[in-house]
Amino acid sequence: MRIVYYLLFFLCVTCGAHLSAQQVSPELQAKWDKENSLPENPLLHHAPSRLPDRITLVPASSLADEMAVIWRTDTTVKSSRIEIIAADTLTFPKENRRRFNGSYNVVHYKDYPMHYHKVIVKNLDRGTLYKYRVGNSPDWSPWHTYRHGNFEDTVRLLYFGDTQNGIYEHTTKIYKEAAKKFDNAGLAVYIGDLINHADNDYEWSEWHAATGDINTTLPVIATPGNHEYLKNLDGKKTRLSAYWTSTFPYPYEWDAGQYYMDFGFVRFIVLNSNEKLDAQAEWLDSLLNNTQQDWVVLVSHHPVFSGAKNRQNKGLQENWLPVIKKHRDKIGLVLQGHDHTYARGGFPERDVNKTNPSHPVFTVTVIGDKFYELDRQPWMDVAISHVSSYQYIELTRDRITYKAYSETNHLIDQFEINKPE
Numbered sequence: 131m132r133i134v135y136y137l138l139f140f141l142c143v144t145c146g147a148h149l150s151a152q153q154v155s156p157e158l159q160a161k162w163d164k165e166n167s168l169p170e171n172p173l174l175h176h177a178p179s180r181l182p183d184r185i186t187l188v189p190a191s192s193l194a195d196e197m198a199v200i201w202r203t204d205t206t207v208k209s210s211r212i213e214i215i216a217a218d219t220l221t222f223p224k225e226n227r228r229r230f231n232g233s234y235n236v237v238h239y240k241d242y243p244m245h246y247h248k249v250i251v252k253n254l255d256r257g258t259l260y261k262y263r264v265g266n267s268p269d270w271s272p273w274h275t276y277r278h279g280n281f282e283d284t285v286r287l288l289y290f291g292d293t294q295n296g297i298y299e300h301t302t303k304i305y306k307e308a309a310k311k312f313d314n315a316g317l318a319v320y321i322g323d324l325i326n327h328a329d330n331d332y333e334w335s336e337w338h339a340a341t342g343d344i345n346t347t348l349p350v351i352a353t354p355g356n357h358e359y360l361k362n363l364d365g366k367k368t369r370l371s372a373y374w375t376s377t378f379p380y381p382y383e384w385d386a387g388q389y390y391m392d393f394g395f396v397r398f399i400v401l402n403s404n405e406k407l408d409a410q411a412e413w414l415d416s417l418l419n420n421t422q423q424d425w426v427v428l429v430s431h432h433p434v435f436s437g438a439k440n441r442q443n444k445g446l447q448e449n450w451l452p453v454i455k456k457h458r459d460k461i462g463l464v465l466q467g468h469d470h471t472y473a474r475g476g477f478p479e480r481d482v483n484k485t486n487p488s489h490p491v492f493t494v495t496v497i498g499d500k501f502y503e504l505d506r507q508p509w510m511d512v513a514i515s516h517v518s519s520y521q522y523i524e525l526t527r528d529r530i531t532y533k534a535y536s537e538t539n540h541l542i543d544q545f546e547i548n549k550p551e
């Protein structure tokens with residue numbers, strides 16, 4: 131049933147992308163064209179070619195032995211293929227090479243169309259190092275390596291806030307630092323607002339260029355922010371960008387775009403804080419009622435408790451907060467973004483313990499150079515203004531260790547959650 135929902139959602143959004151170019155008003159089209167224009171001094175080449183780019187590993191099912199690989203080409207490329215070799219040692223014997231074929235869909239930028247390819251790789255062995263390339267002869271990508279996760283004892287992940295502005299310029303270094311320092315991580319979580327304008331192909335190029343070291347080596351979990359939506363002339367969200375749905379084909383539960391994934395003993399529940407909050411609250415409650423994993427990590431773009439002035443999210447507090455409170459024993463972390471600041475804390479009525487807080491801990495973070503003024507509030511244990519950071523998180527069955535680093539790899543915050551005996 132989940133697959134049917136996902137297919138409907140995906141077709142719906144993709145068709146919407148195709149139709150919108152013909153059906154929107156001239157005023158709206160002019161607005162979108164303006165938003166999607168190139169910067170005066172582009173730093174990157176961005177148009178597609180026959181060579182694959184924007185390669186991204188996406189867990190497209192809850193099956194632990196599968197992984198989807200996504201990439202982009204121009205529309206002359208009409209086959210989607212991956213070659214993958216397993217290695218037990220340091221070498222990658224050619225005789226171990228396997229090939230998988232997939233499919234593509236068309237994404238329309240105002241200046242050109244492009245193909246987004248998807249191949250599902252099956253029968254992956256936990257803990258095994260793989261080498262892979264995508265495309266087709268003679269237009270292959272370079273080879274990349276990927277270790278399929280072994281999450282039996284420990285789940286390790288990197289967590290990143292909104293990139294949005296100055297993407298390539300201001301975040302390339304910090305993404306690379308994170309990937310290099312924590313090359314043992316098994317997952318990457320992106321909290322949305324990856325770009326500023328939903329259908330700006332150049333901005334997507336910047337994001338993929340900045341995050342390429344991560345996206346080619348770690349499965350990516352992502353939730354959309356408000357900037358991944360196209361908006362009408364009144365500023366109201368009209369639909370999620372086709373770039374998003376083509377890059378992140380998760381097993382969405384239904385058309386609100388929420389999903390969940392299990393990695394070992396941890397269940398990641400990824401909510402879409404942009405729409406249908408009340409229905410998602412019911413879904414979340416029902417899912418948590420039946421969740422037996424040792425930990426739950428909630429992922430949401432908008433924060434339940436805001437870190438900046440005048441940005442309280444009443445919809446989340448009315449709909450989601452009661453569910454989170456009800457299931458607080460299961461939820462370790464609520465990872466969030468949107469507020470362009472760093473903050474973490476818990477329910478306002480908690481006993482404060484900065485080093486070993488009770489769970490769930492609510493977090494807000496940002497990466498890049500766009501910051502909002504902090505508004506210190508009762509829910510916060512730690513709040514840091516104007517810092518671009520990344521987070522490394524380790525979960526074992528009875529403990530969560532959380533560390534936040536600045537772009538110079540300075541440890542700016544850390545805490546540990548211990549499960550009561």
Ligand SMILES: [Fe+2]
Pocket residue numbers: 292323355356357431467468469
């Ligand atoms: Fe946002």
